[in-house]
Each structure stands twice: as structure tokens, then as C-alpha cells.
């Protein structure tokens with residue numbers, strides 16, 4: 001494993017053995033997940049490019065959560081292949097191994113350590129050698145402190161660094177949790193309804209944050225809020241899932257104009 005060492009700023013990503021030379025970070029091919037014969041995913045095919053921000057939409061029950069469960073190793077597919085880069089077969093790894101390989105997942109509800117400060121939450125989330133004892137209050141290297149500082153800036157919580165996380169607003173807690181994931185230096189981030197319950201200002205700020213992360217990380221954002229998807233997708237690809245497969249894929253304007261999409265989803 002190589003590591004540039006000198007670059008302590010945010011965006012420093014340790015080189016992993018994930019082969020992305022073809023420009024693709026995630027390949028799902030013919031993924032089926034059957035629950036007692038019911039196909040939550042039905043021959044799903046989906047690729048995500050390196051550095052891409054991909055929005056996934058689809059009506060309730062379309063299979064969005066199941067797809068993230070397959071990617072993160074929570075649910076093994078009944079059939080099909082799932083690769084991280086060209087070479088990492090996700091179906092052969094445990095949830096923990098997948099997280100270590102560089103896939104971070106944010107669930108809807110924030111799960112920060114409420115009694116710890118914002119800074120401590122980021123410190124606890126940092127990649128460290130857990131064998132050296134309790135990580136909190138262990139002396140941080142300058143590089144580690146810089147990494148926390150850069151993340152605080154990115155998630156706009158520099159001024160809240162020493163507040164207990166329990167006192168943050170809902171939106172700030174969500175950003176902190178994204179920051180905690182970033183401390184793990186993930187290559188691919190999966191975000192489940194990141195703006196649910198946020199104020200309009202928080203939603204707008206989250207859109208900016210995700211666009212800042214784009215390029216440095218690959219992002220898969222599952223979201224019901226169409227205005228939000230329209231605002232963050234730009235000219236990027238949006239994937240519409242329906243009944244466990246991809247119904248349509250293209251720019252937001254293209255999928256919104258797609259008659260099949262209108263019928264199953266947007267027109268309801």
C-alpha cells in the first residue's frame with residue numbers, strides 16, 4: 001500500500017488495491033435478490049464512474065435499500081455479480097471488509113456520539129490502529145489534526161468543533177455523520193435520503209457539500225426529494241429504479257420526460 005504521506009489536507013486518499021483503471025468504481029451485473037420468491041431486485045445492472053455523483057430515485061419498494069444492502073454486504077444477492085473497481089468481488093466480503101475496502105454508507109438517521117464534541121466524533125471516526133488502545137485523547141499527529149480541521153471546514157462545523165454533538169441541529173448532525181464517514185477516506189459513499197427532515201437552508205447547503213465531494217469521492221445518493229435531486233444532479237446521470245431493475249437512466253430532464261417514468265413514478 002502506498003500513501004503520499006506529506007499531504008494531510010482533506011482529500012488525501014490512501015491508495016488501495018481497488019483497480020479503477022477503467023474509470024468505474026462499481027459494477028452491478030444481473031443482481032437478483034429473492035425474498036421467499038419475491039424479487040426485491042430483478043437482474044439489476046448498474047455502473048458508477050469514478051468521481052461520479054449518481055442520484056437514484058424510484059417509488060417505494062423499487063429496491064433502492066436492497067441495492068445498498070447488496071453493495072455493503074448486508075444482503076447477499078441470490079444471483080449476479082457486484083464488483084468494486086475491476087477486481088474486488090463484493091459478494092465474497094463481509095460488511096466490515098467492504099467498509100475497510102473503501103465503501104461508506106450513511107443511513108437516514110444520524111448516529112453521532114451525542115455526549116462527545118464534534119471534534120471528538122471526527123477523531124473517533126478516524127482510521128487509526130485500534131490495537132494501540134483507546135483512540136480518544138491519544139495524541140494526534142499534526143497530520144491527523146489537519147485532516148480533522150479540513151473536514152470540519154468542509155462540513156461547515158469549524159465553529160461548533162467543541163460543542164457536544166447532541167446540541168447540533170438535525171442538519172448539522174447529518175453533516176457531522178458525513179464528516180465521520182469522510183474520516184475513513186471512502187472511495188464510494190452511499191447516502192440514503194440525506195436531506196430528509198432538513199430545513200430549506202440545510203438542504204441547499206447539503207447540495208453544495210455533495211457537489212464538493214464529487215470528484216474526490218464517488219457518490220450514490222438515494223433520494224425522494226425531486227427538487228433536491230434536480231438541484232444536485234446538474235447534467236449528471238440519474239437512475240430510476242422500478243420493481244427491482246433500472247427503468248430509465250439519463251439526465252434529470254431526460255428521465256422526467258420518459259413516459260415510462262411518468263407512468264410509474266413522477267406522474268402519480
Ligand SMILES: Nc1ncnc2c1ncn2[C@@H]1O[C@H](COP(=O)(O)OP(=O)(O)OP(=O)(O)O)[C@@H](O)[C@H]1O
Pocket residue numbers: 035038039040058059060061062063064065066067
Ligand atoms: N427482508 C425482506 N423480506 C421480504 N421482503 C423484503 C425484505 N426487504 C425488502 N423487501 C421487499 O423488497 C421490496 C424492495 O424493498 P426496498 O426497501 O429495497 O425498496 P426501496 O426502494 O428502498 O423503498 P423505499 O423507498 O420505500 O425505502 C419491497 O417490496 C420490500 O417489501
